[in-house]
Amino acid sequence: MSFVEDYQNLLIKQYYEKDNAVGEIGVQAGTWEKCFNLLESFLSAFDVDTAVGAQLDIIGRVVGINRRIPHVLNKNFFGFDDNILSTGFGSLTEVLPDRATFYSIFSSPYSDLQLSDPHYRIFIKMKIAKNVTLGVMSASQSVSIVNVVFTAFNGEAYVKDNKDMSLTLYISDAIEEEAIRVLEIMDLLPKPQGVRYIIVRADLSETFGFDDNPESKGFANKFDLITEPGGEFAEKII
DSSP states (O other): OOHHHHHHTTSOTTTTTOHHHHHHHHHHHHHHHHHHHHHHHHHHHTOTTTOOHHHHHHHHHHHTOOSEEEEEEEOOEEOOTTOTTEEOOOOTTOSSOOOOOOOOTTSOSEEEEEOOHHHHHHHHHHHHHHHHOOSSSOOSSSOOHHHHHHHHTTTSEEEEEOSSSEEEEEEETTSOHHHHHHHHHTTOSOOOTTOEEEEEEEOTTSBBOOTTOTTSBOOOOTTOTTTOOOOBOOEEOO
């Protein structure tokens, strides 16, 4: 049954068989239907899971997060083969030569990042999660720090309370450093007020450590490097 028919069926008995009454209600309900469809479209257009483009930008402004993130991506400068982040000489015969500018101590080593809709959607959800997260490690009835960290890194990270007004975030080396820098710059990691994050990036199953950390590996066995290669040092990012 259509929107218009729903209203026509609401006519009282002495009118519902009158053509003029049915037609009048049909005309008015047709106008109301346009308004209803417009308002109903807002539900999908401004749903964080389905919104795109300008609508997603509006949601971002509401929750307080911008699509453009400053000073995140590593810039490419002129260099040689021993530096994978550098670019060599351009070719005079190429229409669009692949070349880079010389590095300057006065220039930023990072460029801005323009988030695509899928990535922007993830960061918006993280911002929303942070806004409603309790400042506790775990909670059964609400969003906690552990919940947000697990979701943000797809299970490739965990957080530890150091009991000294700091939290250590251990992140798998499978996560790109740029993504970690974005999270830090945008302040999307939940924490109690006055608490700081120490961010460590490493192979979470192959990190060097001692007996007090059962998840770590010790020194290598120089006589059997195949079965006892030892752990790798973690890298402190922030």
